[in-house]
Amino acid sequence: MFFILFLLPFTLLVYNYIIYPLFLNPLIALHLPGPFHYKLSKLFILNKFRKEQGNLAIDDLHKKYGPIVQIAPNHVSFNNIEILKKIYLHGNYPKEYSNSSSSFSPDKTGFYSNFGNFGERNLFSTGNSKKHITLKKKLSKLYSKTFVISKQQDIQEKINNVVELILENRGEPINVYSLFSSMAMDVVSGFEFGYEGDNSTDFIKKSTHTSVGVNGRLESQYNVFQSFRDSSSMWFYVTCLPSLYEIMCKISGLDKSIQLGRDWIWEHLQKCIDNKNKNETTMINSLPESYTLPQIGSEIADHILAGHETTGITLSYICWELSRPSNIYLQQELIKELKENETLFTIENKINYAEIDKLPLLHAIIQEAGRLHAAIPGIEPRFVPSDKQLIINDGAIIIPSGTMVSCQPYSIHRNPKIFDPSGEYHVNSFYPERWLQFENETEAEYQKRIRNMERNMMNFGQGNRMCLGMHLALIEMKACLASIYGTSNNVHSKISPEWCPHIANDSKVAKMGYSDMPINSKASDNYDIYHKLSDIDKMRMADSYTTRPLFDECWLTFE
Ligand code: HEM
Secondary structure, X not given: OHHHHHHHHHHHHHHHHHHHHHHXXXXXXXXXXXXXXXHHOOHHHXXXXXXXXXXXXXHHXXXXXXXXXXXXXXXXXXXXXXXXXXXXXXXXXXXXXXXXXXXXXXXXXXXXXXXXXXXXXXXXXOXXXXXXXXXXXXXXXXXXXXXXXXXXXXXXXHHHHHHHXXXXXXXXXXXXXXXXXXXXXXXXXXXXXXXXXXXXOOHHHHOOOOOEOHHHOEOOOOHHHHHHHHHHHOHHHHHXXXXXXXXXXXXXXXXXXXXXXXXXXXXXXXXXXXXXXXXXXXXXXXXXXXXXXXXXXXXXXXHHHHHHHHHHHHHHHHHHHHHXXXXXXXXXXXXXXXXXXXXXXXXXXXXXXXXXXXXXXXXXXXXHHHHHOOOOOOOOOEEOOOOOOEEEHHHOEEEOOXXXXXXXXXXXXXXXXXXXXXXXXXXXXXXXXXXXXXXXXXXXXXXXXXXXXXXXXOOOOOHHHOOOOHHHHHHHHHHHHHHHHOOXXXXXXXXXXXXXXXXXXXXXXXXXXXXOOOOOOXXXXXXXXXXXXXXXXXXXXXXXXOOOEOOOOOEEEEO
């Protein structure tokens, strides 16, 4: 009895937290840089993730220890582009991609496996490399640049609803976070279910993006979106502690809200399956015929979530950046660029998507937002497969199979040597100029610098698991910005003073997480403090795997 109650648990604790990490763990012999206590237990880094301080904590560790840091007994974080390429590109699927254990797979890290829906895994959450690449090849056509451009008219109809709403509410505060999330949902739902009939959603029109709520506080109502956000807010349990996910949903009281979004997708899917046009190229028509309804639902739910949140968040950050007093010159330059290319807009307010894609400043703005406000700034873990090692510095360091390895876009995107070689454009500030040709730079030098920056971008991931919807997101965002600030609307945006009476005039800095803040949630009892925060604080990025504006809102006024 004594053995079972005391000696066994004690022995297990000693083994797990002392004997294994200090004497048996193959990583310990490598003497990798990193805090000693992080090598004893993964609880330390998990606790940072739980408190939504993980991205900044890992970034700080890299600043202190360099590009290689052991952040848990079995997890090494890297902040180096050559190692990144080895993890995410080289040594990834072998040619025949027949042996799933031979790739640096996200499986076994457990991080992705619970992103399934309706009891089924999907492209994003499967760890089986063969299944993954076969399905990805099948679905790539739907999201190819050529196909996205061919859907220009359908996409533009949704975007025109945004412009209409902005014009109808000139001079009034608009929650662009809600508006752009709705727009991205309306667009991506067309790709999933089809644009014909009412299969694609109409959230721009059906939701409220402008109302003033209780206590003069600006609010907007859209329950399905709230449900998806509540779901995303549980990311820590989904990725790091899936066994506690259900119980934590209940304890936090979010279970009902999260269920609402799931129910909505399921009901919408069933309706669309009945109404689908078999000849339209959509996700429901592109999936293998053998797929069951839960398998289709799992894939579609993932794309709906991945497609609307990331795009809505990125557009919100872009428009906020363009509306800040310190960046207003960029908004004026963009309007000028669009005006000079008026021929790209036809009289029906349609835009030539292929041409709009080539506008240099518009492109630079999108790139800079992807760098500074990457919608997925957190770690993208992979697993060194059983028959491979990660060989670094010509064999000076050999990371053994079974180790979890990762890079995080937040840190990769803030390397001053790559993104601020001249020392003029701070890496933590929004400077699209860094993506344009400098005055004293030759064309060849410029191309070399841009290629190097592009190589170091991870906002859509890297390698075989790279974002499937990248072309859709990029074209949609460009078309949306061109439609708002271009054409004959004569629209300018500013930060709504009703939402933020304290606008920072001279700072360009961007911030992440709650650190140094007198507040750690937007609960109503904090409202007085919240109201006094500057726009920089109100637009802090959440420190999580996928980010969002920390307080879930961004109010701009268009004039
Ligand atoms: C600005 C917008 C977007 C950003 C920043 C973004 C970012 C990313 C990133 C970083 C990944 C890789 C994540 C990882 O490995 O941990 C990813 C994967 C994925 N994204 Fe996006 N995404 C965006 C828009 C979209 C859209 C519009 C769709 C449309 C359906 C989409 C669908 C997907 C899918 C299906 C995957 C999984 C790909 C795979 O595992 O092979 N994303 N995205």
